[in-house]
Amino acid sequence: MTVNLYNTEGRQVEPFKPIKDGKVGLYCCGPTVYNYAHIGNLRAFMFEDILRRTLEYAGYKVKHIMNITDVGHLTDDGDDGEDKMIKAAREKGMSVWDIARFFTEAFIDDTKKLNILTPTMYSKATEHIEDMINMIRTLEEKGFTYVAGGNVYFDSSKFPEYGKMALLDKQDLQHGARVVVDINKRGPQDFVLWFTESKFENQAMTWESPWGVGYPGWHIECSAMSCKYLGPHFDIHCGGIDHIQVHHTNEIAQSEAANGEKWVNYWCHNEFLLMKTGKMSKSKGGFLTLQSLIEKGYDPLDYRYYLLGGHYRSQLVFTWESLESSTTARKNLVQKIGNMKKASQVVSLDKLGEQARIKLSDFNEHIAADLMTPRCLADLWGLLKDNSISDGEKLAVAFEMDRVLGLNMSSYIVEDDKFEISPEDQTLIDERAEAKKSKDFLRADEIRDIFSNKGYVLVDSPDGTFLKKK
Ligand code: AMP
Ligand code: ZN
Secondary structure, X not given: OOOEEEEOOOOEEEEOOOXXXXXXXXXXXXXXXXXXOOHHHHXXXXXXXXXXXXXXXXXXXXXXXXXXXXXXXXXXXXOOOOEHHHHHHHHHOOOHHHHHHXXXXXXXXHHHHOOOOOOOEEEEHHHOHHHHHHHHHHHHHOOOEEXXXXXXXXXXXXXXXXXXXXXXXXXXXXXXXXXXXXXXXOOOOOEEEEEOOXXXXXXOOOEOOOOOOEEEOHHHHHHHHHHHXXXXXXXXXXEEHHHHHHHHHXXXXXXXXXXXXXXXXXXXXXXXXXXXXXXXXXXXXXXXXXXXXXXXXXXXXXXXXXXXXXXXXXXXXXXXXXXXXXXXXXXXXXXXXXXXXXXXXXXXXXXXXHHHHHHHHHHHHHHHEOOOHHHHHHHHHHHHOOOOOOHHHHHHHHHHHHHHHOOOHHHOOOOXXXXXXXXXXXXXXXXXXXXXXXXXXXXXXXXXXXXXXXXXXXXXXXXXXXXXXX
C-alpha cells in the first residue's frame, strides 16, 4: 500500500517514500505544559495518531518522537510576552517544575483516553538542554549567530533559503519588519537561540551555558531533540498549521544551517478546530478540555469519532450538536458490533469473500489518499449495512479498519442494562427533550448534569433518549 500525503513543502499530495526501507522517522511538536490541552490541541495529536497508524497499517515500523515543552517559552516569539510557566505557577501556587509535571501527566492521560498511541518516546525539553547548547555552539562555529543585548540570535540573513517551506516572500519580510519589537534583532526574521537577558525577573528555570546563565529559545528545542533521536535527515515532521510561518520555518533554518543538509522530507500540518466564537487559546483560557466533555457525559471516543468525521486539512467548527450526532453514531456502532460479536465468530482475513474484500480495499484506498477519514467512516458503515456480507466477515474487516480508526471496536459489548426509570427521571428526560427542541441548551445541559451527578449518562438516539449507567 502506497501512502499519499500532502506535503506542505511543495503544496501537493505526494506518494510517501521512506529514507530507509520499511522505516519511518516521525517527529511531532508536542504540547506546552503550562495548562491543560484544549480540544483543538487534541485534534493535532489525533491527526498525528491517524498518520502513524496508517503508516504502521501500511507495514512501516515508525519511530515516533514527541517533545514536551516544559520550559516556559514566551507568549510571543520575541522577548515580549509573559513566561507562561511562571504565570501558571503563580496562579496555581505551585513551582514551575510541578506545573510542568502536572500538565504533562494530564496531557498523557487525555491522549490515552482518546486511544492515541503512545509515542516511541516523549522527550522533555528540560532534559535536553545540553543537546540544545551543542547545536547552538555548532551554529556559532559556522557563523550563523550573533550576540546582542545578552542573548544569542540566529542570523537569518546567513541562511538564503529562510522561509522557503512557508513560502515567505519579501512582502512578509516587510510586514515582519513593521511588527518587530526586539531592538536587539538585526533582521525581523532573526530569533533567539539562548536567552541570558529576559525582561522577566526571577527566571525560575535557568541553566549554565557558554553565553551565561539562561534558558533556550523555543525553536531550538525541536531541532536538537529531533536530530538527536531521528538523525540529521528524517522522514516526516508534523504540527498544526499555526507553526508553518514561524516555528517550523525557524526549525528548518537552524537545523539545516547546523547540519549542512536537507532536514525533513515531508511536512504535514493539521488545520484548526475552531469554536463558533473563533479561535481557542491556551494562554487566554476559556477553552474546552477533554475533561469538560467527559463531565457532560461524553465518552472520549465520541470525540475521537467526531474528529474522524472531518478531514485533517479542513477547518472544523466545533458544535455540541455535531458532537451529539457523533455520539449517537458511535453508540449505534457499539450496538452493531457488540451484537455481531455475541452471535458470530470473526472470519480470518484470508477467508474473506469478494464483497468483503472490495469493502476493505475501498477503505485502504481512502486512508492512503491523504488520510480521508470521513470517507473511511462511510466505508465502515457501507460494510456494516451490506446484507451480502456475513457478520463474521464484517467483524474481520471492521477490526482491520479499526487498526487505523482506533475506535477500540474489539472491546465493544452490548450491555443488557435495562432498568426501571422512575417517573421523576422520565419527567426530566422529557423536559430535556423539550428544552433541546426549543434550543434552551442551558436547561438541557443542566438536566444532563443532574443525571451525571447521579451516575448516569443520557444517550440520544434516533429511537429517543435513554439512560445508561456510567
Ligand atoms: P501547543 O500546546 O499550544 O504548543 O499546541 C500543541 C499542538 O496543537 C500544536 O501542533 C499546535 O499547532 C496545535 N494546535 C493549537 N491550537 C489548535 C487548534 N485550535 N486546532 C488544531 N490544532 C491546534
Ligand atoms: Zn516544534
